[in-house]
Amino acid sequence: MTNSILIGANKVSESEVFNVPSVPFSKTFHPVHHRELVKAVKEGVQAVGLEIVKAEYVLAAEGKKMFGIYHLSQGNSDLCWAIGIRNSLNKSISIGITAGTKVFVCENMCFSGDFLAFRRHTSGLDIDELSFLAYRSMRSMIPRLKALEAWQLGLRNYALPENHLKILLVEIMTNNVIPASKFHQFSDLYANVYRDNSLWSFHESATEVLKESNLMTLPQKNKILNNVIDNYIGTLATANDVSSLGDFYQQRSLIRL
Numbered sequence: 001m002t003n004s005i006l007i008g009a010n011k012v013s014e015s016e017v018f019n020v021p022s023v024p025f026s027k028t029f030h031p032v033h034h035r036e037l038v039k040a041v042k043e044g045v046q047a048v049g050l051e052i053v054k055a056e057y058v059l060a061a062e063g064k065k066m067f068g069i070y071h072l073s074q075g076n077s078d079l080c081w082a083i084g085i086r087n088s089l090n091k092s093i094s095i096g097i098t099a100g101t102k103v104f105v106c107e108n109m110c111f112s113g114d115f116l117a118f119r120r121h122t123s124g125l126d127i128d129e130l131s132f133l134a135y136r137s138m139r140s141m142i143p144r145l146k147a148l149e150a151w152q153l154g155l156r157n158y159a160l161p162e163n164h165l166k167i168l169l170v171e172i173m174t175n176n177v178i179p180a181s182k183f184h185q186f187s188d189l190y191a192n193v194y195r196d197n198s199l200w201s202f203h204e205s206a207t208e209v210l211k212e213s214n215l216m217t218l219p220q221k222n223k224i225l226n227n228v229i230d231n232y233i234g235t236l237a238t239a240n241d242v243s244s245l246g247d248f249y250q251q252r253s254l255i256r257l
Contacts, residue, residue, distance in 0.1 A: 012040065012059050019064035023089040030236035031089045032130060034066040040127070041070070041085055041097070048138045050074050050081075062092040070101055074145075079152065081145045083138075084219060098139050098219050099144040101152055110152055110207050110222055151226075155200035158233065165190070168232060169203060177225050178209045185209055199229055 023032070035126050045052055051073035053175040058067050065088045071079040082100040086093055101110050160168075173180050193208070194201035206225055213221055 012057050014055060014057060017057050017059065017066055017068075019039045020059065020066075020089070022102055023064075029091060031091075031146055032087065032095060033089070036127060036130060037066075037087045037095060037134075038068065039140070040131045042134075043131055044134035044138035045072065045083075047135050048142065050138075061090060061092070065092060065093070065224065066086055069100070069114075075132065079149055083141060083148070092119065095133075097141065099141050099143070099148055100219075110148065110226075127256075142176075142189050152200070152203065155203050155229065156198050158199040158236070159200050160202055164232070165197075165202060168228060171228055172206060172225055175224050177221050177226065177228070178206060180214075182212075199233070203229060 022033055023031045039251055052070045054071040054075055056069045057072045068085045070083050074081045079101045082102045084098045186209050189208050190206035194204045
C-alpha cells in the first residue's frame, strides 16, 4: 500500500510547481501561473476555517498542466476531506476545482465528479479576482464535501449479492473505469481489505485501484464509478429481484451515464 495519492514519475514538489516558466500574455489569453492559483486556493481554504495538512502535485506537458490535491483538516475517523485543483498554461483546460474525500485505511481518493471551472484564462483576470474566486469556490465546496462524505458512508447500508457484484464489476470495466487486467487486484481488495460485502466495499476497492490511473482523468473516472453505483441503487427501488445478467443489463441499458 502506498502513502501517496499522486503516483508516477510526474509527482513534483511545490517549489517545482512554482518554478515552471511563465507564459507571456496576449490580448485574449491571460494565463494564471500555477503558483498564483496555489496561493489563492490556500488563502481561500484558510478563509473558510480549514487547514491543509498535506499537499501533492503533478505536472504534465512540460509543466504547462498542473494537478494538485490538498488533504484538509476537516473530517471524521474514517474519511478526511480533500480538494483537487487543476490549471494549464497552454489553453488546454481552464482553472478548476473538485471536491473529494480520502479513505484513511488505504489512502484512496474519491472525487465528486466534474471539475468546477471557475475562470477561463482571459484578459482581465488579475490576482485580486483570482483570490476572490478561489474563496467563493472554497465556500461552495463545503456542502459538496459534506454531501459526498454522507453518500460514501451511506453505501455501507446496501448489501451487495455476489451476482450483482460481478455485474457491477463488468460494468465499470466496460466503461473504462478500471482495466480488466486489474481484476485480481480488485478482487483481493474486496475480499481481504474492505470486507463487509456492501456497495461501500465495491466503491472503496474500485477507488483503490484507481490510484494507478492517469491523474488527469481521475475525477472523470470517479464520476462514472459513482454514476454506476447511483444507477444501481435506483434499480433496487424498481425491481424486487435481479435474477440474471441478462435481466440486469436489460434494465441498465435504459440508463445513460
